[in-house]
Amino acid sequence: MSKLIVSLSPHVHGGDSVQKNMYGVCIALVPALLASLWFFGLGAAIVLATSVLACVFFEWAIAKFLLKTNRCTICDGSAILTGLLLGFNLPSNLPIWIIIIGALVAIGVGKMTFGGLGCNPFNPALVGRVFLLISFPVQMTSWPVPGQLTAVGADAVTGATPLALISAGQLDKLPETTDLLFGQVGGSLGEVSALALLLGLAFMLWRKIITWHIPVSILGTVAVFTGILYLIDPTTFVNPLTHLLTGGMMLGACYMATDYVTSPMTKKGQIIYSICIGFLTVVIRLWGAYPEGMSFAILIMNAFTPLINTYCKPKRFGEVVRKEAAK
Amino acid sequence: MKTFRLGGVHPAENKLSAGSPIREAALPKQAVFSMFQHIGAPAKPVVQKGDVVKVGTLLGEAGGFVSAPIYSSVSGKVAKVDAALDASGTRRLAVYVDVEGDEWEESIDRSTELVKLSERPELDAKTIVEKIKNAGIVGMGGATFPCHVKLCPPPGCKAECVIINAVECEPYLTADHRLMLEHADEILEGVELIMKAVDVTRGYVGIENNKPDAIALMQEKAQSHPNIEIVPLKVKYPQGGEKQLIDAVIGRQVPAPPAIPINVGAVVQNVGTAFAIYQAVMKNKPLIDRVITVTGKSVKNPSNLMARLGTPFQQLIDECGGLPEDTGKIIGGGPMMGKALMSLEVPMTKGSSGLLIMNKKEARRSEPDPCIRCAKCVSACPMGLEPYLLASVSAQHDWETAENNDIVSCIECGSCQFTCPSRRPLLDNIRLGKSTVMGIIRSRAAAAKK
Amino acid sequence: MNVILIAVIVLGGIGLISALILYVASKKFAVHEDPRIAQVSEVLPQANCGGCGYPGCSGFATACVKAADGGSLGDLNCAPGGKAVMEKVAGILGLQAGEAAPKVAVVRCNGTCEARPRVVEFNGASSCKIQQMTGMGETMCGYGCLGGGDCVSACLFAAITVNPQTGLAEVDESKCTACGACAKACPRGIIEIRPAGPKGRRMVVLCNNKDKGAVANKACKSACIGCGKCVKTCDKFEAITLENNLAWIDPEKCKMCRKCEEACPKGAIRGFNFPPRKPKAETADNAQQAAAPKAEAPVAAKAETPATEVKQD
DSSP: OOOEEEOOSOOOOOOOOHHHHHHHHHHHTHHHHHHHHHHHTHHHHHHHHHHHHHHHHHHHHIIIIISOOOOOOGGGSHHHHHHHHHHHTSOTTOOHHHHHHHHHIIIIITTGGGTSTTTOSSOHHHHHHHHHHHHOHHHHTOEEOTTOTTOOGGGSOEEOOHHHHHHHTOGGGOOOHHHHHHTOSOSOGGGSOHHHHHHHHHHHHHTTSSOSHHHHHHHHHHHHHHHHHHHHOTTTSOOHHHHHHSTTHHHIIIIITTOTTTSOSSHHHHHHHHHHHHHHHHHHHHHSSSSOOHHHHHHHHHHHHHHHHHHOOOOOTTHHHHHHHHO | OBOOSSOOBOOOOOOTTTTSOEEEOOOOSEEEEESOOSSSSOOEEOOOTTOEEOBTOEEEEOSSSSOOOEEOSSOEEEEEEEEEEOTTSSEEEEEEEEEOSOOBOTTSOOOOOOOOGGGOTTOOHHHHHHHHHHTTOBOTTTTOOBHHHHHSOOTTOOOOEEEEEOOOOSSSOOHHHHHHHHOHHHHHHHHHHHHHHTTOSOEEEEEETTOHHHHHHHHHHGGGOTTEEEEEEOOOBTTTSHHHHHHHHHOOOOOSTTOOGGGGTEEEEEHHHHHHHHHHHHHOOOSOEEEEEEEOTTOSSOEEEEEETTOBHHHHHHHTTOOOTTEEEEEESOTTTOEEOSOTTOBOOTTOOEEEEEEHHHHSOOOOOOOOOOOHHHHHOTTOOOHHHHHHHHHTTOHHHHHHTTGGGOOOOOHHHHHOTTOOOHHHHHHHHHHHHHHHHHHHHHHHHO | OHHHHHHHHHHHHHHHHHHHHHHHHHHHTOOOOOHHHHHHHHHSOOOOOOTTSSSHHHHHHHHHHHHHHTTOOTTOOOTTTHHHHHHHHHHHHTOOOOOOOOEEEEEOOOOOTTTSOOOEEEOSSSOHHHHHHTSSTTSSOSSSOOOSOHHHHHOTTSOEEEETTTTEEEEOTTTOOOOOHHHHHOTTOOEEEEEOOGGGOEEEEOOOOOSOHHHHHHHOTTOOOOOOHHHHHTTTTTOEEEETTEEEEOTTTOOOOOHHHHHOTTOOEEEESOOOOOOOHHHHHHHHSOOOTTSOOOOOOOOOOTTSOOOOO
16 A cells, blocks of 8 residues: 555545636637627637637747746636637637737736736736727727628628717617627627627526626626616617627626636625726716727726725624624 | 525535444454543543553543543553554554453443433532533534533623534534434433533524434434424535534624634534433443544445544454555545544544545645635635635735734634635645734733733 | 916926925934944845844844943844854944854754655645644654755745755755744754854754654654663763753763764764764664664774864865
């Protein structure tokens, strides 16, 4: 018999792993992936494949040649997830070289500079997306009209997105709510079909990958805030449902804001964080220069996460009694 | 169904030995009685090499108020009084007894006839506590806190109810479960004794609902004990933690240390302790044996054994089909809070509720990944702490932050580490931090006294 | 023109007011500090190791100045800086530097992987203190080096490493400043800060095992078994004491005759930085005759005269 092992308790483990969670989110993104392929065809496939491959490659290359670690981090699925989310945030006609730059910024600047998985203060996919949005505003804001299955790159016919219409005040041209739900609208790859994204959310909640707190609080805040505005003046403000179903709202609330690394640790903190995201998103959408505010709102709140973690402590056991005793 | 409010996890139950009735373990050739079988001051040996002892002869007297005497569980000759490797993994003072025959002290009533408290009206609270103290009874759930100390509330505190811990939330272990099925009457009498000792009229027995047969039987038997209520509880680890159990059963939360359960009016005792108390008070039998679950996925016959204290673990495992080939880890206690043993020569003590054999594959921890800040440990912590933070500040030796974040409240249940997807050694580091911070607090208090 | 003028006036005004506030604040809230503290601080190594017992080098400097006002530096000593720094400090404060013998950290364990077999394997966070919580660690010796490297991470001077071959912590004497951080970090108190001895020579019992002889011997082939041979050998100088089955050499009394080293049947006593001995047949025999307390310890011949030795680092 070989040597016995001694260690401190607990001696069993629940079997959860980083991989399970990361690939779980990837699986949850499958309906949205299929929807994007359905609406944007080949263009979507090229964008997503490039984005995922580039992210995985950069993660591997940086870990191996710059950080010189032997640990293989590409198997944990986080780079694949970043790639997928980055791809979902891009229009389907984006040139490949821009996507690769985005992946480099997402992985290189957004993640590996801070020490890799678990250390990044900002959501890497959003860092990549916002970098591209600021650097290549024209390419990043011309969205192809859905249904052009074989159109690639510059061939695709582009059109205005619902959010651009809202921003421009052309509320009468907005598509039907059912189209918004199923995705028959222009936009980034992953944000067109709200239904597919909600399916993925249900999967993540079922597998306990995330809790309801962040998505529900963000969507709730947006609904309440825009609802109040809609009640005040229905002619200038669109109804809350349209706000919830357009743009990156669903994608951001369910997949980007819920990123483990950059969201607060306690339930209380998560709710504060989510409410602020919802509020900022609406403010940027309605009064900001950009038609969409989700990514900026999430990045801003990512910066506040350490502060929220410092001040939002979970409710300690016995705290209630402690307070009573103090009285 | 009731359960505690904060956190908790659901480990796979693996109660392999639940169907196997308790059987007597054979007598060992040599029994080793550690003088450190309880929390508090060690017992002081009162025998010398060559002394002849019987079952029930005093070997070591209590070393203080928070201490317990130790009795021989075998008859024979004292071989030596020397250091022995015990379950703590260190060598500490113990009495070795070479076993000859099985002769009992006459004072012990060995009949199995049930004696009811109503038949013994002369027993008052003081006598009961005295008998419990002299019998060397400690918390049998594994904490081994001397029982009589809990039954003597500090001045200004008054117990309101007695809660019996029959939760057995540790996976694998079935000792308490079997004890309830086979000795329900004695346990309920034991509960009555505890209630009388602390002068309360309300008793609860908390049982998790993964033991429906035990709940049904106890409820049936409890009909003749109108003051005792059987409380079925929803399965969740660590429900057997004293504070969690109080929260689950009567909905009160014990404040952070130094508060103790009596501050919210509860006295918690393990179901095995209740049985031992019954035996001590009614049968004059000191604590010399207990039920231990010998189990593991590779063990041939996972069983519940009524074994004499001091029996080496080697013998217990031999009775259950021998040590499996692929043994990787031997754990004294359950898999969540038990202690990994260095060798099987370690003798059984008052707190040995289980002997768990893990195979090589189960035994080794996976390599930790970086913390992904998923907050699952925060959700799992039954004390409402932030394990990720406590572990990282402890690893960086930032004791001040650890103390400010209530590290001393940690009950070391292991839920955080169990649930961590990155498989980080959270509890290892938190233990390091907790012990250091407690040392700092103690030295600060000592300095303040001066 | 007007705009420029306004800008200049406003900015200049702000600057002036700020300067005034700063000036007043610096006068009003000025903290008087003894200028000698800064001077002393300057010559200290600024490693902030805490080996002196004060919080960092500035704390030590304050303590030195305070002590100097009392007339003498007393036993204040900066271990990393050594004599040179203390002389400078004394010079600044106008005092004579005390004679502080150089010290060095010694790892009192010789239980290499061969001598002290690993009976179990520790699987957990890499730290001696955590390993200590499992009990005896990986070996059957509850006193020996755990090899987890708590001392390594405590050392600010990179003077201590864990040798993967032996599994033991090793001190690099050229780097060790005897600040004592490793001794504090070691959960088993194996590391002792000892006088380095003349020319770096010293005799040390490389064991910390307080178990009885038979138990210690079973756990580790090079454990001190408390046989007392070294004590008998040293009856002239009485430098060796035996307490709790463990011998200890008093560095003040040790005359460096190295007889105890030869007398020890377990090879637990070792001389540091002595010249190599001439090969002798009987020494090898001694090492093999394990634990026979009554057997006469063959007293070795006189230790060689240390005339031509080369100091080993």
